[in-house]
Amino acid sequence: MNNVDRPRGLSARLKLSVTMCLLVVGTGAVLFALVYLFLLRYIPDGVLNTKFGEFAPSRKDLARAFIPRALWALGFLVAGSGIGSWFLAGHLLRPLARMQRTANSVSSGDLNRRVHLHGPRTEFSDVADAMDSMLDRLENQITQQQRFAANASHELRTPLAALRTTLEVGPSQQLPGPQFIQRLQHITAKAERSVDSLLTLSRAQSNGLAKMPIDLSLLLEDLVEQYLPEAITRGLEFDIQLGDLPAVEADADLLEHAVANLVRNALAYSNSKAWLCSRxxxxxxxxxxxxxxEVLTSEQAQLILEPFHRLERIGSIKSSGSGLGLPIVAAVVQAHGGSFRLAPRPAGGLSALIRLPALKPWAPSF
Structure with missing residues (x-):
């Protein structure tokens, strides 16, 4: 049932006012009962005279004198409490109305609207602050999604445009068949890499993980065996320091893809040396x-984490990647409950740190 089909009930302001009036009526009824039980019931009914012949009021006399005035007083108290509680409830519920107006504005498309509730900390201010924080994260996510969609469209449009140009101009240039096919294969391979990276990033961000206990030491050793020949071929020094690691609960394919991205980038953009350490x-x-x-600033290092921002766009380094490698790493690590930090090294280059929660060893309970 949505908010359109839901029947309209009593407002919280009216409920608070009616509750306050009922409380006053109940209090008056209790006072009447106490007066009767502890006062009127002990006074005899009928005409009473003292031993000096003076008049003494009976139970009926006291009831006729007390009850009408008490009822009038109770009526004024009920009316006063109703009016007072109506304005007091309106004042107390004003932050709630402000949050409702903010939510309606945001749902209408105004993502910049916030509650901004001032004053001392109360239950309402806590809810308002939590709502503002949620709206900040929502605006950031929507902005990132819009930028990601725009960048993805641009990245996919580029190989498609190159493919169309090759198909249109290639025959007129009378390119040899093998050369023409090789050019088409190069363009389609680039588009395929971009699509694969987008799918991997989407899988990591959707938390569609097949987690299981992973021997991280074995995974890193496999990556070293895979990339060490490349480092030797390029004449790079590859310093490897692998410690004894506990198992982690992770998606093996995604985690291997993330660490392999870091190792591959470290070797691709290294001048002479790369490091791989674990503890x-x-x-x-x-x-x-x-x-x-080359020396990079912290702002440039954080810019690399944005999708489709390649190193070649912030320096003189050339890259043929899709610009999604490090965003994929960050998304994979976050999906596994870990943290990822990328920082420039003072001497030049980058330092990437992945922190993952270790899987606690199983122990029998007695």
């Missing part, structure tokens, strides 16, 4: 991948 403190596992290279 654990028992509760967390740390994997550090570093490389030397």
């Amino acid at each position: 654990s403190d028992g509760s967390m596992v740390e994997i550090t991948v570093e490389n030397d290279g």
Whole structure:
């Protein structure tokens, strides 16, 4: 049932006012009962005279004198409490109305609207602050999605445009068949890499993970065996320091893809040396991948984490990647409950740190 089909009930302001009036009526009824039980019931009914012949009021006399005036007083109290509670409830519920107006504005498309509730900390201010924080994250996510969609469209449009141009101009240039096919294969391979990267990033961000216990030491050793020949071929020094690591609960394919991205980038953008280190403190596992290279600022290092921002766009480094490698790493690590930090090295190059929660060893309980 949506808010359109839901029947309209009593407002919270009216409920508070009616509740206050009923409370006053109940209090008056209790006072009447106490007066009767502890006062009127002990006074005899009928005409009473003292031993000096003076008049003494009976139970009926006291009731006729007390009850009408008490009822009038109770009526004024009920009316006063109703009016007072109506304005008091309106004042107390004003932040709630402000949050409702903010929510309606945001739902209408005004993502910049916030509650901004001032004053001392109360239950309403806590809810308003939580709502503002939620709206900040929502605006950031929507902005990132819009930028991601625009960048993805641009990245996919580029190989498609190149493919169309090749198909239109290639025959007129009378390119040899093998050369023409090789050019088409190069363009389609680039588009395929972009699509594969987009699918991997989408899978990591959707938390569609097949988690299981993973021997992280074995995974890193496999990556070293895979990329060490490349480092030797390129004449790079590859410093490897792997410690004894506990198992982690992770999606093996995605985690291997993330670490492989870091190692591949470290070797691709290194001048002479790259590092791969791992250690654990028992509760967390740390994997550090570093490389030397040109000096970058912290702003440039954070810019690389944005989708489709390649290194070649912030410096003189040339890259043929899709610009999604490091965003994929960040998304994969976040999906596994870890943290990812990318920082420039003072001597040049980048330092990437992955921290993942270690899988606690199973112990029998007695």
